[in-house]
Every structure is written in C-alpha cells, then in structure tokens.
Amino acid sequence: MTDIASSTPENSMASAPALTIEHLSAGYRNRPIIKNLSLMPMQEGQVVSLIGPNAAGKSTLLRAIAGLLPATGSVRLGDVEILGLPLVDQARHITYTPQELPQQIALTVLETVMGALQVSRENRQDVDAAMQKAIDVLERLGISHLAMEQLDRLSGGQRQLTSLAQTLVREPKVLLLDEPISALDLHYQLRVMKEVREIAAEKRMIVLVVLHDLSIAARWSDRIVVLANGAVVAEGTPQQAITPEVLSDVYQVKARVESCSQGSFTVMVDDVV
Amino acid sequence: MLRKTLVVSGLAIACVLTFLTDLVTGPSSLSAIQVIQELFSRGTLSVPQSTIVWELRLPQAAMAFLVGASLSLAGAEMQTILNNPLASPFTLGVSSAASFGAALAIIMGISLPFVSGDWMVPLNAFVCAFGSVLLLEMISRRKAAGANTVVLFGIALVFTFNALVAFMQFVSSQEALQQLVFWSMGSLGRSTWTSVYALVGVMLVTLPFSLRSANQMTVLRMGEDRAHSFGINVARLRFMALMRISLLSGTAVAFVGTIGFVGLVAPHIARLMLGEDHKFLLPASALAGGLVMSLASVLSKTLVPGVLLPVGIVTSIVGVPIFVLLIFRRQSAI
Numbered sequence: 001m002t003d004i005a006s007s008t009p010e011n012s013m014a015s016a017p018a019l020t021i022e023h024l025s026a027g028y029r030n031r032p033i034i035k036n037l038s039l040m041p042m043q044e045g046q047v048v049s050l051i052g053p054n055a056a057g058k059s060t061l062l063r064a065i066a067g068l069l070p071a072t073g074s075v076r077l078g079d080v081e082i083l084g085l086p087l088v089d090q091a092r093h094i095t096y097t098p099q100e101l102p103q104q105i106a107l108t109v110l111e112t113v114m115g116a117l118q119v120s121r122e123n124r125q126d127v128d129a130a131m132q133k134a135i136d137v138l139e140r141l142g143i144s145h146l147a148m149e150q151l152d153r154l155s156g157g158q159r160q161l162t163s164l165a166q167t168l169v170r171e172p173k174v175l176l177l178d179e180p181i182s183a184l185d186l187h188y189q190l191r192v193m194k195e196v197r198e199i200a201a202e203k204r205m206i207v208l209v210v211l212h213d214l215s216i217a218a219r220w221s222d223r224i225v226v227l228a229n230g231a232v233v234a235e236g237t238p239q240q241a242i243t244p245e246v247l248s249d250v251y252q253v254k255a256r257v258e259s260c261s262q263g264s265f266t267v268m269v270d271d272v273v
Numbered sequence: 274m275l276r277k278t279l280v281v282s283g284l285a286i287a288c289v290l291t292f293l294t295d296l297v298t299g300p301s302s303l304s305a306i307q308v309i310q311e312l313f314s315r316g317t318l319s320v321p322q323s324t325i326v327w328e329l330r331l332p333q334a335a336m337a338f339l340v341g342a343s344l345s346l347a348g349a350e351m352q353t354i355l356n357n358p359l360a361s362p363f364t365l366g367v368s369s370a371a372s373f374g375a376a377l378a379i380i381m382g383i384s385l386p387f388v389s390g391d392w393m394v395p396l397n398a399f400v401c402a403f404g405s406v407l408l409l410e411m412i413s414r415r416k417a418a419g420a421n422t423v424v425l426f427g428i429a430l431v432f433t434f435n436a437l438v439a440f441m442q443f444v445s446s447q448e449a450l451q452q453l454v455f456w457s458m459g460s461l462g463r464s465t466w467t468s469v470y471a472l473v474g475v476m477l478v479t480l481p482f483s484l485r486s487a488n489q490m491t492v493l494r495m496g497e498d499r500a501h502s503f504g505i506n507v508a509r510l511r512f513m514a515l516m517r518i519s520l521l522s523g524t525a526v527a528f529v530g531t532i533g534f535v536g537l538v539a540p541h542i543a544r545l546m547l548g549e550d551h552k553f554l555l556p557a558s559a560l561a562g563g564l565v566m567s568l569a570s571v572l573s574k575t576l577v578p579g580v581l582l583p584v585g586i587v588t589s590i591v592g593v594p595i596f597v598l599l600i601f602r603r604q605s606a607i
C-alpha cells in the first residue's frame with residue numbers, strides 16, 4: 001500500500017504522449033462556464049483528481065475535453081489535437097463516464113458492459129472475446145456475481161460500478177471519470193480507486209477523475225486540480241494543492257490538513273466560515 | 274444468449290402457425306385442408322375458390338403479418354431513439370398525418386398530379402406520414418431539443434391532424450364520410466399483391482440497416498453522453514432511424530389505414546420477453562407485431578360470426594390483454 005504514490009513517477013517517460021490542455025473555454029448556450037483554462041500536462045499512467053465545490057464546472061470541463069460540448073482552445077494527446085476530431089476518432093482516445101447511469105433499462109450487467117465494446121467497428125471482435133474481456137473487468141471490480149442481473153434491479157452503488165466497468169472495458173488512452181465513487185460503500189470506494197490506479201499504470205492510461213472526498217483524492221492521486229467558478233484555483237501534488245487556505249477559499253470551511261502515522265494525510269473540517 | 278435465440282425462434286414459429294390459421298379462416302366455405310392443398314398445387318380447387326385463396330386470403334394474411342411487423346419495428350426504433358416508452362407511429366402523429374392525407378384524397382379529391390384514382394389515397398397517406406416524420410426529425414435535430422420536446426411536438430401533431438380531419442369530415446358528403454371512417458378504422462380488405470410487394474420491399478430495404486445499428490441503439494439506451502463518448506454519431510443514428518420509421522409506417526398505414534395499437538405495444542411485448550439488447554429486440558419486435566396483427570386478423574373474421582370487423586378495432590382487443598398480462602407477470606417477478 002505504501003508504494004502507491006511512487007508507482008507512477010511524474011517524469012518517467014519524457015517521450016510518451018501526454019495530455020495537454022491549453023486555453024480551453026467551454027459552456028452552454030450564452031453561458032460560458034470554463035474560461036481560458038490551462039492545466040499542467042498529464043503523463044501516461046497518472047491519476048489526476050479534479051476537486052471543487054458544486055457547480056464549479058467539473059462536469060463541464062470533462063465533457064468539454066471529451067468533445068461533448070462546443071469548446072475552443074486546445075486538447076492535445078502527444079502531438080495530436082483532439083478537440084474537433086470526428087467523434088469516432090475522438091472516442092478511440094478518450095472515454096467519458098457521466099455521473100449517473102440512466103434508470104429503467106432492461107439490460108443485464110454483462111450486456112451493458114459488452115455493449116460498450118461491441119459498438120465500435122475496430123472493437124467488433126467475436127462475441128466470446130468481448131464477453132471474456134467484460135467478465136475480467138467485472139471480476140476486477142468485484143461484481144462478477146452480478147453479471148446476469150438486470151440493471152434496473154441493482155442498487156445505486158452497483159449501478160455505478162457497472163457504469164465504471166463499461167468505461168474500463170474500452171481501455172481508452174484517456175479516461176475521464178465523473179464522481180465514480182459517490183454512491184459506493186467504504187470497501188468499494190477504496191477498491192475502485194486502487195483498481196483504477198493499477199489499470200492506469202498497467203495500460204499506460206491518463207486518468208482525470210472528479211472526487212468529492214478530499215482525503216481519498218489526496219491518498220490516491222498523483223496530482224490534484226482544484227476548480228472553482230470554472231477556473232483553476234490550485235494545482236500540484238496533494239500537499240501543494242490541498243491547504244487550509246485553499247479549502248477556506250474554495251469551500252468556505254475552516255479545515256486542518258493532518259498527516260497520519262502512515263504517511264498519507266487527512267483533511268479534518270472543523271467549521272464553516 | 275441461447276435462451277434469447279430460443280425465444281425469438283419460438284416467436285417465429287408462433288407467427289407461422291398464426292399465419293396459417295389466418296389463411297384457412299374466412300367467410301367462404303373452404304376447409305383448411307382444401308386451402309392447404311390449393312397452396313401446394315395451384316388449381317386443385319374450382320376457379321372462383323382458387324381466386325379466393327390466391328387473390329384474397331393469401332395477400333390479406335401476408336399483409337396482416339407485414340403491417341404488424343413494420344409498425345412494430347418502427348415503434349421499437351422510435352421508442353429507443355426518442356428515449357420514450359410512449360413513442361409509436363400512432364402516438365406521435367404519423368398515423369394521424371396519414372389519415373389527413375387520405376381525407377384530402379377521399380373528401381377533397383386533392384392529390385399529387387398524375388396519380389390515378391386507385392393510388393390517390395395510399396399515396397397521399399404515405400406522403401403525409403413521411404412528411405410528419407420529417408417534421409419530427411427536424412425538431413429532434415435542433416441542438417437544444419431533448420427527447421421530450423420531440424414527443425410533445427408529436428402529440429401536438431396528433432391533435433392538429435385530427436382536428437383537420439374532423440373539419441373535413443364536417444364539411445364532407447355522406448358517402449365520402451363513410452369511406453373515410455372505414456379507412457381510418459384500418460382494414461385489410463384492400464390488400465393486393467402490389468401492396469404486399471411494396472411492404473416486402475420496404476422491409477428488405479430497412480431491416481438490414483436496422484440490424485446493423487442494433488449495437489449502437491443498445492448503447493444509446495444508456496444515455497446520449499455515453500453514446501457520444503463511445504464514438505456514436507447520435508444525430509446520424511437518429512436521422513437514419515427516422516428515415517426507416519417513416520418508410521415503414523408510411524407504407525404500412527397507406528395500404529391498410531390506421532392501426533393504432535401494434536406499434537406501441539408489440540415492442541413492449543418483445544422487450545418484456547427479451548430485454549433491450551437490440552440485436553434481439555428489433556427482430557423480436559417485428560415478429561411480435563406480425564403475430565399480434567395475424568391474431569387480430571383471425572379474430573376479425575371469427576369474433577362475430579358472419580361479420581368481417583375492421584382489423585384496426587380488433588388489434589386493441591387482442592393487444593391489450595397480452596400487454597396487461599405481461600406487465601403483471603413482470604411486476605410479480607420483481
């Protein structure tokens with residue numbers, strides 16, 4: 001457990017394609033949300049957490065990077081400009097997992113996950129291979145026992161895990177996760193973060209994940225981006241980005257950042273300001 | 274997977290059996306064996322009897338199956354691309370538009386130029402049905418329009434066309450009115466080989482495309498953002514589906530008039546039996562629709578002895594109990 005933070009050093013491979021976001025602006029009709037936002041390049045195998053208050057624009061930022069919103073600026077993967085690529089090409093590089101999985105669908109968990117694989121032409125492998133891949137991912141997330149269960153009979157947390165499995169099975173280069181653990185119990189919160197980290201390292205993925213639990217974000221990310229009102233407030237290692245000043249500024253709370261006996265640190269919130 | 278293949282096969286077998294039953298029932302005094310013998314070697318029966326089998330029974334039975342299959346396939350695709358379980362050619366105004374077109378021809382004598390009398394009504398109905406789907410398509414393509422906007426717009430279409438038809442009925446002659454009422458009840462009586470060929474053609478053109486986009490439709494059920502992010506061009510998927518829907522429902526409605534229930538309920542029957550993997554759902558919807566219509570056709574000939582009821586009335590009588598039964602069975606399973 002203690003080697004997690006060092007498993008993916010920031011500057012290990014200078015030549016590997018990094019995700020670079022520069023001068024990105026995006027929003028909804030007559031309503032700019034993200035304004036001229038730039039981030040430090042994200043390296044392969046890295047997990048970057050995006051935190052910030054409600055309506056800060058976290059989902060909007062992810063959707064803009066994934067090409068789901070009209071946006072200006074630049075999103076590059078290595079030398080390839082991704083913004084403005086045709087959807088199919090973009091989907092080959094980036095996958096976005098929305099906050100919620102829609103309800104009332106008469107599909108099993110396995111069908112849901114396999115569907116994500118079978119939908120694109122280059123992935124149209126034979127059914128058995130797709131099924132094997134889907135089952136592998138379900139096993140990693142600890143929900144293979146739910147494979148034949150109907151989606152609309154699952155709990156919120158189980159649905160969320162299915163949603164994550166659906167994205168992971170596609171093994172995109174860039175993985176954008178919008179609050180993937182918000183409905184999960186303690187065990188699965190940790191399990192998901194651990195698996196996402198391991199998969200990112202294994203498959204050389206770049207992961208940008210929206211989280212609300214600051215202690216989890218600090219413990220499991222290489223880097224943290226704090227977003228408020230569509231702009232970056234702080235960015236850096238967990239220690240650099242999560243400070244009492246930033247927290248009081250962004251969340252209007254009085255908080256302490258304490259390191260614990262095992263090296264990671266915890267955020268303690270004492271009061272609202 | 275195996276279970277689903279079996280269910281689809283079971284549906285297909287049920288369709289064949291019902292189709293045969295449909296063939297051998299009817300007002301003339303032909304026995305089932307006579308009809309089947311005649312089908313295998315033409316000319317076994319006397320000339321008038323042979324004509325009944327080949328020119329009435331067979332095209333009408335084929336038409337029953339085809340119309341049910343077309344409307345149900347159109348309904349299934351509509352429910353998915355508009356993300357609404359209430360969508361169907363009937364509920365979103367396509368049938369009403371067809372009625373409007375038919376009324377224009379029957380009451381006002383208005384039609385496209387160079388179209389002869391026999392073709393006026395179906396062609397008008399088709400053009401109007403097609404136009405209404407294009408309208409729905411235009412609405413759904415506007416960026417801000419969600420699926421609900423499209424459904425609300427469809428409901429507005431229903432009321433508009435119904436009001437226009439009611440107005441024309443009000444000013445029409447007694448004779449034209451009777452013809453229109455009969456048309457709008459939906460009847461297989463006008464089936465000919467031409468109409469059968471037309472629908473078979475439409476099916477052959479649309480079904481392969483439907484099946485090819487089945488996987489994409491399955492993923493679309495999980496939300497537009499997800500579909501986009503998996504590389505699906507949702508706008509194009511929607512457009513192509515609406516084209517198929519307009520062809521299928523426009524042609525079906527043009528030849529037999531308003532058939533209300535099949536396009537809405539048969540896809541749900543298929544969904545309740547098989548779930549929403551569209552590789553299975555789409556073909557099963559077509560089969561379920563054909564089955565319900567064939568059953569309705571049989572009943573329209575046998576329900577009241579000696580009377581041939583308009584099949585549009587009977588579809589509801591057949592469809593509703595099956596539907597209610599499935600809903601309750603599903604609820605008790607949960």
Ligand SMILES: Nc1ncnc2c1ncn2[C@@H]1O[C@H](COP(=O)(O)OP(=O)(O)O)[C@@H](O)[C@H]1O
Nearest residue numbers: 028029031033053054055056057058059060061
């Ligand atoms: N579809 C939309 N249309 C218009 N405004 C939106 C839409 N979605 C989100 N917003 C607005 O954009 C802002 C940022 O929202 P969002 O990115 O969802 O915040 P977060 O994910 O950080 O909670 C909010 O003020 C919200 O009201």
Ligand SMILES: [Mg+2]
Nearest residue numbers: 058059099178
């Ligand atoms: Mg959000």
